[in-house]
Amino acid sequence: MSLSFQKIILKLQEYWADYGCVILQPYDMEMGAGTFHPATALSSLGPKPWNAAYVQPSRRPGDGRYGENPRRTQYFYQFQVILKPAPANSQELYLDSLRHLGLDIPNHDLRFVEDDWESPTLGAAGLGWEVWCDGMEVTQFTYFQQVGGIHCEPVSTEITYGLERIATVIQGIDSHFDIDWNGVQGPGKLTYHDVLMEQEKQFSAYNFEYANVQDLFENFEKYGRECTELLSHKLVYPAYEHCIKASHAFNLLQARGVIGVAERAEYIAKVRALAKACCDVYLEQSAQKA
Amino acid sequence: MDLNEFVFELYGEEIPARFQLSAQAQFHDLFIKMSGEKGLKVENTRTYITPQRLILRACVSAEIPAQTINKRGPRLDAPLKAIEGFCKSIHVPPEQLEKREGYYYVTYTIPAEDAKDILPGVMNETLLAMSWPKTMRWPKSPTPWVRPVHHAFAILLGKPFIFSLPLFNLKTTDHIFGHRFLAPKALFPSSFSDYKNQLIDSFVVIDHKERQALIHEKLKKEAESHQLTLIDDQKLLEETAGLVEYPGIFIGRLDPKLFGAPEEAITTSMRFHQKCFAFRDPTQKLAPFFAAIINTIPKDGGKALTQGYEMGMLKARLEDARFFYEQDLKTPLIAYKPKLDGIIFHEKLGTVGDKLKRLHHMASIFSSTKDYLNLSRAIDLCKSDLLTHMVGEFAELQGIMGEIYARQQGETEDVSRALREYYQPTGAGDNVPIAFLSVTLGLLDKIDTLTGFVGHGILPTGSKDPFALRRTALGILRLLFNQGEETDLTKLITLSMEAYALHHRPLKEDTLNNILSFMQTRLVFLLKEEGFPHDVIQACLPTLDKGLSFDCAMIRAKTEAFTVLLKAQEGKDLISGFKRACSIVDTESKKDNVTEYTFSIQDLVLKSEIGLYAHLEKVQRYLTDLPLTQKNLSKWFSELASFVQPIYTFFEDVIVNDPDPILRRNRLGLLSQVIALYQSLADFRKIE
Numbered sequence: 001m002s003l004s005f006q007k008i009i010l011k012l013q014e015y016w017a018d019y020g021c022v023i024l025q026p027y028d029m030e031m032g033a034g035t036f037h038p039a040t041a042l043s044s045l046g047p048k049p050w051n052a053a054y055v056q057p058s059r060r061p062g063d064g065r066y067g068e069n070p071r072r073t074q075y076f077y078q079f080q081v082i083l084k085p086a087p088a089n090s091q092e093l094y095l096d097s098l099r100h101l102g103l104d105i106p107n108h109d110l111r112f113v114e115d116d117w118e119s120p121t122l123g124a125a126g127l128g129w130e131v132w133c134d135g136m137e138v139t140q141f142t143y144f145q146q147v148g149g150i151h152c153e154p155v156s157t158e159i160t161y162g163l164e165r166i167a168t169v170i171q172g173i174d175s176h177f178d179i180d181w182n183g184v185q186g187p188g189k190l191t192y193h194d195v196l197m198e199q200e201k202q203f204s205a206y207n208f209e210y211a212n213v214q215d216l217f218e219n220f221e222k223y224g225r226e227c228t229e230l231l232s233h234k235l236v237y238p239a240y241e242h243c244i245k246a247s248h249a250f251n252l253l254q255a256r257g258v259i260g261v262a263e264r265a266e267y268i269a270k271v272r273a274l275a276k277a278c279c280d281v282y283l284e285q286s287a288q289k290a
Numbered sequence: 291m292d293l294n295e296f297v298f299e300l301y302g303e304e305i306p307a308r309f310q311l312s313a314q315a316q317f318h319d320l321f322i323k324m325s326g327e328k329g330l331k332v333e334n335t336r337t338y339i340t341p342q343r344l345i346l347r348a349c350v351s352a353e354i355p356a357q358t359i360n361k362r363g364p365r366l367d368a369p370l371k372a373i374e375g376f377c378k379s380i381h382v383p384p385e386q387l388e389k390r391e392g393y394y395y396v397t398y399t400i401p402a403e404d405a406k407d408i409l410p411g412v413m414n415e416t417l418l419a420m421s422w423p424k425t426m427r428w429p430k431s432p433t434p435w436v437r438p439v440h441h442a443f444a445i446l447l448g449k450p451f452i453f454s455l456p457l458f459n460l461k462t463t464d465h466i467f468g469h470r471f472l473a474p475k476a477l478f479p480s481s482f483s484d485y486k487n488q489l490i491d492s493f494v495v496i497d498h499k500e501r502q503a504l505i506h507e508k509l510k511k512e513a514e515s516h517q518l519t520l521i522d523d524q525k526l527l528e529e530t531a532g533l534v535e536y537p538g539i540f541i542g543r544l545d546p547k548l549f550g551a552p553e554e555a556i557t558t559s560m561r562f563h564q565k566c567f568a569f570r571d572p573t574q575k576l577a578p579f580f581a582a583i584i585n586t587i588p589k590d591g592g593k594a595l596t597q598g599y600e601m602g603m604l605k606a607r608l609e610d611a612r613f614f615y616e617q618d619l620k621t622p623l624i625a626y627k628p629k630l631d632g633i634i635f636h637e638k639l640g641t642v643g644d645k646l647k648r649l650h651h652m653a654s655i656f657s658s659t660k661d662y663l664n665l666s667r668a669i670d671l672c673k674s675d676l677l678t679h680m681v682g683e684f685a686e687l688q689g690i691m692g693e694i695y696a697r698q699q700g701e702t703e704d705v706s707r708a709l710r711e712y713y714q715p716t717g718a719g720d721n722v723p724i725a726f727l728s729v730t731l732g733l734l735d736k737i738d739t740l741t742g743f744v745g746h747g748i749l750p751t752g753s754k755d756p757f758a759l760r761r762t763a764l765g766i767l768r769l770l771f772n773q774g775e776e777t778d779l780t781k782l783i784t785l786s787m788e789a790y791a792l793h794h795r796p797l798k799e800d801t802l803n804n805i806l807s808f809m810q811t812r813l814v815f816l817l818k819e820e821g822f823p824h825d826v827i828q829a830c831l832p833t834l835d836k837g838l839s840f841d842c843a844m845i846r847a848k849t850e851a852f853t854v855l856l857k858a859q860e861g862k863d864l865i866s867g868f869k870r871a872c873s874i875v876d877t878e879s880k881k882d883n884v885t886e887y888t889f890s891i892q893d894l895v896l897k898s899e900i901g902l903y904a905h906l907e908k909v910q911r912y913l914t915d916l917p918l919t920q921k922n923l924s925k926w927f928s929e930l931a932s933f934v935q936p937i938y939t940f941f942e943d944v945i946v947n948d949p950d951p952i953l954r955r956n957r958l959g960l961l962s963q964v965i966a967l968y969q970s971l972a973d974f975r976k977i978e
Contacts (some may be wrong), residue, residue: 071606085429088440091303106471107594109540109584111533112341114306116424127426127437129304134598135564135582143426143438154429172594174601 002171004183005192008101008163009055012079015100016053019093021081024054029241030248033058033119034080034160038240041122043082044144044156045279046286050084055163059248061255064204067197070175071164074203074255075196079161085154086143094131094141094159101170108169109134117142121247121271123149123279126158138165148279149272164192207255216256220249220267227274236281243274293333293349294405294447297482298413299466300344300455302439307341307532309422309436311498314339316420321346324415329354330408338496340535342470345496347482350409350446356402363387363394406446410453413444418457433457441467448480468492469535471586493536493587501531505583508539509567516541518569518577526561530583533565538584540592542599546578550612554690555680559607562686566604580604614679622699623692626674633676636757639742640794642673645735648789652734655785661704661726668708668731671696675709689713715765722768729769733782736766741786744805745797763812770842779809779840806840813842822849826856829976847920848972851927856977860931867937868974871961874946878958889959893952898936898943899960905936906964918971926971933964 003011013023027037034056035041043050056078064074083090091112099105112129117140119125126142140160144152164176171180179192223246230239250267253259259267305313318337325332331351338345363376366389373394377384380396388395418433425434435458442462444451450464465476466485473492479485486496495501505527513520531537549556553576560566560580567581582599631643639645649669656662675681675692692709704727711728712735714721723729740762743749750759770777783802790797810831817827830848832840855861879885894900909929916922916929946957968974 069606071603086438088430088438090438104594106586107588107590108598109538109582109586109588109595110471111585112304113533114304114308127424134595134602135566135604136598136602143428145426155427168602169598172597174597174605 003102003167005163005167005179005181007183008167008170009077009079011101012097012161013053013055015097016051016081019051021051021053021083024052026054026056029244030059031056031244032060032247032251034078035119035122035124035158036244036247037080038237040080040082040158041124041147041275042236042240042279042282044084044147044152044158045150045283047153048084048286048290050082050156053079053081056080059251061203061207061251064200064207064255066204067177067200070177071168073164073176073196073200074207075200076176077163079163081159081161082156083159084156086157090143090157090159091141094139101166103133103170112141113137115140120268121250122147122275123272128158133166133169136165136169138162138169148276150276150279150283207252208257211252211256213253213256213258216249216253220246220253223249224270224274228277231277231281234281234285236278236285239281240275240278243271243278246274247271293331294352295445295482296346296348296350296405296409296451297443297445297479297485298346298462299443299485300417300439301342301441301443301467302435303437304341305339305344305436305532307529310339310341310532311528313344313420313422313436314498317344317346317416320416320419321348321412324412324419325350327415328408328412329403330405330412339498340494340496340501341532342535343494343496347485350405352405354403354405354408357400358397359400360395360397363396366392366394368394406451409446409451410455413453414455414457417455431458445480445485469494472536495536498528498531501534501537502527505530505537505539508537509581512539512541512581513569516569516577516579517572518579520581521557521568521570523561523567526565526567530565534583534585536585536587538587540582540584540588540595540599542580542582542596542604544578544580544600544604544608548605548608548612549576549578551608551615551680552691552694554694555611555615555684555687556608558684558687559611560604562684563607564604610683611680614683618678618680618691618695619698621678623671623674623695623701626677627670629677630673636742638746638748642676644794645738646670646673647793648738648786649731649734651789651792652738652782652785653730656730661730664702664705664708664727665730667701668705668712668727669734671701671705672709672712672731672735715768717761722772724772729772733766733769736762736769737782737786738789740766740805740808741783741797741801742790742794744808745787745790745801747798749804749808759808760812763809764816767809767813767816767842771846773843777841777843779806779842781839809840809842813845817846817849822853825976825978826852829972829974831973844918844920847923851923852972855924855927855931860934861927863934864931865974865977867934868965868968870941871937871965872975875958875961875965878947878954887955887959887962889956889963893956894960895953896944898939899957902933902936902940902964903960905933906960906967909933910967913967930968930971937964 017023024039031037034054037054037056039052039054043052057075058078059075061074063072065072067073087093095105095110111132113132115130116125116127124144124147126144128140128142130137131139131141139162142158144156144158146152164179167179168174168176173179177191177193177197181190181192181195182188184190223242227239227242227246230242250271254264314337318335321337322332322335333349335346335348361380364372373384376394377387380398382396382398386396388397422436425436427434428438431438439458439460442455442460443464443466444453444462452462452464454461465478466489467474467476468489469492477488477492479488489496495504509520556576557568560568565582569577569579571577584595588595627646630646631641633642635642635645646669650666653662653665653669656665672692675688675695678691678695680691681688689710689712693706696706696709704725707725708727708731711723711725712731714723714732723732740759743757743759748757770779780802783805787797787801814827814831818824827849830845830852832845856865879887891903894903909932913926913929916925918926944957946954946961948954948957
């Protein structure tokens with residue numbers, strides 16, 4: 001019997017806890033990737049060692065397909081691992097985590113394919129790979145070089161598992177919606193479809209058709225102002241939250257189709273400036289604490 | 291001298307496939323350079339690369355032999371300070387100086403150096419000098435590199451050779467590792483052939499080319515066993531050889547129902563997104579199979595990975611492609627035209643809609659030709675496919691989808707084909723179209739792009755050419771080379787500038803000249819690539835003057851013709867006669883401080899100078915009626931070659947620097963006229 005979705009998460013937490021990561025909880029806010037969680041975005045800056053792992057539900061409004069696409073949804077789960085400083089055996093640790101999930105590696109084709117991940121809104125960039133399993137990307141593996149435009153010193157390893165993708169490999173199925181969520185046989189069985197299909201349909205409609213555009217524009221401005229205001233009081237964590245809120249508002253506006261090509265660059269620049277400001281204050285504060 | 295075998299391996303994390311071949315070459319060249327600089331003799335240097343290994347094998351001399359140096363110092367009568375300074379700089383007391391032939395000398399020996407002491411420095415310098423397009427830092431290493439490296443290996447004359455690599459904070463060891471998944475254990479080779487063979491047994495093929503060949507072989511074998519033919523893809527072959535240390539192969543099936551999209555879309559998706567090879571069935575149709583190059587040999591025969599490969603991303607992509615194709619067919623290409631007014635081509639150059647208006651303006655010079663209607667139609671449709679779902683998903687299908695949709699929607703064959711061909715040539719090896727519509731549309735579009743960017747002060751610099759203007763310029767030239775007459779770039783650019791003034795905004799005054807100089811550099815580059823000599827190319831270039839024509843095809847034709855003609859004896863004689871004339875006219879005009887000499891028939895006296903003049907007049911009259919076209923080039927050349935004898939005779943019989951100033955001035959004037967006639971064909975002064 002292959003692992004259920006919830007078991008996969010438990011096993012990954014178990015594996016990384018055994019390694020020495022603190023197992024955190026997801027950040028309780030809308031964000032596009034696990035990287036936006038302060039445990040990665042902020043903690044990867046500065047010299048303090050840090051090993052953390054957590055599930056992060058992620059939202060990419062533009063990727064909604066009303067539940068009709070078997071592999072693409074506007075809401076999905078990432079399992080995020082951040083190891084600072086980057087261990088010399090980072091790749092081996094990752095491969096062993098897959099073995100811990102029961103993946104019989106020589107029977108699967110695993111390749112590290114060049115991909116240098118970047119987040120223009122966070123000003124984050126790194127070098128690394130997409131990990132392909134049997135022709136499918138299942139993980140993003142990145143050595144962070146900068147966040148908020150600031151050099152990371154020391155460099156961290158970021159491993160971002162696409163949990164749905166991994167589950168389809170482990171369970172040998174085709175569609176995310178067929179994922180066995182709770183590993184129960186018989187009437188109690190819950191699939192991904194059972195748990196999330198309705199949300200997927202409704203949120204796709206919300207993202208593309210119903211989200212209030214006027215409110216979103218106003219919110220974007222408000223969050224930006226609040227972020228800057230809070231930074232002047234050195235409240236970097238509340239400030240950073242507002243930066244993330246602004247970023248999500250921008251993602252929704254894009255999904256609604258109201259942001260033109262030229263304007264897009266401006267919005268990204270604005271969020272990036274907020275992110276950079278937060279990172280600067282964060283570094284300042286952590287230096288003072290040291 | 292004895293040469294010892296040296297083997298070195300740097301082992302780390304997966305190097306991007308696209309960097310590997312050039313890194314292999316750099317490693318090779320730099321090792322030879324750094325050894326040479328240190329005086330170490332090396333031979334038969336070979337480098338190899340896999341995704342995880344950078345490998346070197348060379349025969350190195352056991353030592354740098356001792357050298358006796360004899361160094362000369364100051365003169366014997368030099369001031370004491372100079373002598374003391376010399377002694378200080380060479381660490382030798384004055385008593386040890388020798389005296390010879392008026393100078394102080396010192397003789398000293400540099401002791402022999404063991405290769406063991408030199409190679410570590412050579413390897414560190416070599417690796418430090420390597421440059422990667424992108425590098426990264428990681429905690430242990432003081433030096434950035436393409437990806438983290440963790441391990442190194444070296445043997446010299448069969449024995450482990452341990453030394454430091456401070457640039458990575460590593461030390462070489464006596465062992466290597468086999469294939470990461472299939473045979474990860476440590477190996478202890480004691481020679482290069484041992485190294486190579488142990489690795490083969492551990493599923494690592496160190497030679498990139500060998501991996502390519504292996505992949506190709508396996509693909510062909512699989513194709514045969516399924517009665518299929520492989521669709522060759524050299525670029526994909528190179529890429530996949532850079533993604534595996536051992537090329538396993540997996541053949542998967544595709545549901546033929548997924549083949550709803552055109553072949554190009556399917557194979558592009560397979561190649562680009564999934565790095566898979568495609569096949570044709572015996573009827574030449576795309577076969578419902580794909581081949582993936584895998585980094586493993588599955589013990590279960592491929593059962594577990596079949597699910598992922600056949601049901602995974604490839605299937606999803608092909609379903610997307612089919613969906614996009616069906617959606618796109620519902621919209622006629624012309625319906626996208628109004629939307630192009632809302633798409634920015636470039637922030638400084640306006641919208642794509644503006645571009646189309648400018649292309650129409652330029653196309654109006656063809657309004658009286660029979661192809662004009664088709665040309666207008668092609669312009670209206672040429673950018674539409676950019677707005678289709680398919681091209682939105684697979685940008686590399688631009689043009690290809692245009693042709694397919696146009697044909698499906700009933701456009702004429704010429705127009706449909708032009709929608710794809712007008713992008714060509716896109717690179718050095720690419721096809722150059724010959725159909726009128728394709729060539730014309732291609733030229734107009736490229737010229738509009740180049741004129742626009744240059745007209746706004748945007749030109750490539752050094753290594754930065756974000757808008758690919760060099761490639762655009764080369765495309766324009768190669769299109770023009772294929773044309774017959776009438777390839778005046780000046781006319782085309784002027785027309786384009788007019789179009790900008792009408793449909794966007796006027797461009798800077800010096801745009802035309804800037805483009806022509808830019809094009810001239812590209813032209814010289816292309817002609818040099820074809821192998822034409824530098825001086826002939828320079829001779830055939832026009833002077834860049836506003837308003838003067840710049841006929842690219844003619845320049846090339848001249849260069850080609852003259853390269854051949856000047857190799858023959860006739861051509862050589864022509865040049866030497868010309869040079870003789872130039873030499874004396876230049877020397878004398880410098881002495882006299884004049885720029886030209888007058889000439890009058892009545893001052894001709896000797897038979898040979900009259901003869902030269904008569905010949906000049908005859909040729910001038912003939913050439914006046916012979917337009918300088920590509921067809922007439924060899925006739926022009928022959929006419930000039932015909933001066934060889936009259937010039938020779940002239941110089942035999944006539945003393946140019948006659949004491950009589952009138953005769954002298956006249957003879958220099960006559961020669962100047964001959965030179966001027968030559969120069970009207972090409973700048974023969976540039977020929978060496």
